[in-house]
Amino acid sequence: MEKGRAVACAVMLAASAIGMQGAAVAAEAYPAKAIRFVVPYPPGGPTDLMARLLQASMQARFGIPVVVENRAGAGGNIGTDAVAKAAPDGYTILLAASGPMAVNATLYKSLPFNPQKDLAPVIQISAFPLVLEVHPSSPLKDVKAFIASAGSKPGDYSFASAGNGTPQHLVGELFNTAAGTKMQHIAYKGAGPALNDVLGAQVPVMFDILGSSLPYIKAGKLRALAVTTKARVPALPEVPTLAEAGLPGFEFVAWHGIAVPAATPREIVLKLNGTINTIFADPEFRKRWEAIGTPVVGGTPEAFGTLIRSETTRLGKIVHDTGATVD
Structure with a gap:
C-alpha cells in the first residue's frame, strides 16, 4: 500500500514538473x-x-x-x-x-x-481625468451657472456617455447626486459617437475622458468647465476641478x-x-x-x-x- 502511494506521488510530481517545463517552454517561444x-x-x-x-x-x-x-x-x-x-x-x-x-x-x-x-x-x-464639457455655443461659462441652469430645467438637460457602465456614465450620475441635478443619461456605443453628437450640439453635455476631448478643447470646438480629478491637470491648467467649482470632495478617474x-x-x-x-x-x-x-x-x-x-x-x-x- 505504502509503495503504491509512493509511486502515485512520484507520478504526480513528474507530471507536475513536465507541465511546468512545458509552460516555461511555451512562454520562451511566445509569441x-x-x-x-x-x-x-x-x-x-x-x-x-x-x-x-x-x-x-x-x-x-x-x-x-x-x-x-x-x-x-x-x-x-x-x-x-x-x-x-x-x-x-x-x-x-x-x-x-x-x-x-x-x-x-x-x-x-x-x-x-x-x-x-x-x-x-x-x-x-x-x-485618465474626465472633463465636464459643453458646446462652445452654450451660454454656460462655469460650473456654478451650469448647475443653476440644469437644476432649474431638469427636463432640458441630458448627458452623453460611451455606454452603460462606462466612466462617462458613472461620473454623470455621481454629478447628478452631488449637484442635485436630474440630467438624463444617453448611452452611445462608444466614446467616439457620443463625442460627435456633443461636437454637433446634438447633446448639450458630456463628461469625457480627457484624451478624447483635449484636441477639441484646444481648438475651441468644446468648452471645458471642470475636471474630475483632485488636482488640476497640466494639459488644462486654467480649468478648475469640480471640487474647486463647488462640489467639495468630488473625484473620479x-x-x-x-x-x-x-x-x-x-x-x-x-x-x-x-x-x-x-x-x-x-x-x-x-x-x-x-x-x-x-x-x-x-x-x-x-x-x-x-x-x-x-x-x-x-x-x-x-x-x-x-x-x-x-x-
Missing part, C-alpha cells in the same frame, strides 16, 4: 504567431487609441503582427466576454476597461462572464489595463507584463502616451488585480447610491 488585441468599444475612443499606440510598439518588440479588433456593444461586455472565452494561450488579449471589469457586474442583472474569475490581470495602463483569459500560463502573463513595462519606460513612447491625457502607469499583475477588486466595491457602491441603470 510565435499573431496576437489578437480586442478593444470592447468602437474605433475613435480612448480605448482604441491606447490599443493602437501599444500595438505598434508590441509589434516592433515581438516581431509578429498585433491585430486590433474592435468588438463593441453592451457597455463593453461583448468584447470582454469574447476574451474571457478565448483560448488561454496569450494570443488573445483585452484592453480592459473599468466598466466591464468593475461596474457591470452591479449595473447589469447578469453577465456572461465573471471578470475576477474568467480573466487574469496583466497590467494597468491608464488613469477612469482606468484601463490589459487582461487575458484566466488560465493563461503565468509565464506568458509575466512576459506580456514585462514587455509593456519596457515599452512604458521608453521616453519617446511616454511622450506619445501622455499626449492623450493619461500618465503612464505600469506595475505588476498583482497591483492591477488589487485595483480591480477595490474598484468593483467602490464603483458598485456608486451604482447603488446613484440609482444608475442600463435603461
Whole structure:
C-alpha cells in the first residue's frame, strides 16, 4: 500500500514538473504567431487609441503582427466576454476597461462572464481625468451657472456617455447626486459617437475622458468647465476641478489595463507584463502616451488585480447610491 502511494506521488510530481517545463517552454517561444488585441468599444475612443499606440510598439518588440479588433456593444461586455472565452494561450488579449471589469457586474442583472474569475490581470495602463464639457455655443461659462441652469430645467438637460457602465456614465450620475441635478443619461456605443453628437450640439453635455476631448478643447470646438480629478491637470491648467467649482470632495478617474483569459500560463502573463513595462519606460513612447491625457502607469499583475477588486466595491457602491441603470 505504502509503495503504491509512493509511486502515485512520484507520478504526480513528474507530471507536475513536465507541465511546468512545458509552460516555461511555451512562454520562451511566445509569441510565435499573431496576437489578437480586442478593444470592447468602437474605433475613435480612448480605448482604441491606447490599443493602437501599444500595438505598434508590441509589434516592433515581438516581431509578429498585433491585430486590433474592435468588438463593441453592451457597455463593453461583448468584447470582454469574447476574451474571457478565448483560448488561454496569450494570443488573445483585452484592453480592459473599468466598466466591464468593475461596474457591470452591479449595473447589469447578469453577465456572461465573471471578470475576477474568467480573466487574469496583466497590467494597468491608464488613469485618465474626465472633463465636464459643453458646446462652445452654450451660454454656460462655469460650473456654478451650469448647475443653476440644469437644476432649474431638469427636463432640458441630458448627458452623453460611451455606454452603460462606462466612466462617462458613472461620473454623470455621481454629478447628478452631488449637484442635485436630474440630467438624463444617453448611452452611445462608444466614446467616439457620443463625442460627435456633443461636437454637433446634438447633446448639450458630456463628461469625457480627457484624451478624447483635449484636441477639441484646444481648438475651441468644446468648452471645458471642470475636471474630475483632485488636482488640476497640466494639459488644462486654467480649468478648475469640480471640487474647486463647488462640489467639495468630488473625484473620479477612469482606468484601463490589459487582461487575458484566466488560465493563461503565468509565464506568458509575466512576459506580456514585462514587455509593456519596457515599452512604458521608453521616453519617446511616454511622450506619445501622455499626449492623450493619461500618465503612464505600469506595475505588476498583482497591483492591477488589487485595483480591480477595490474598484468593483467602490464603483458598485456608486451604482447603488446613484440609482444608475442600463435603461
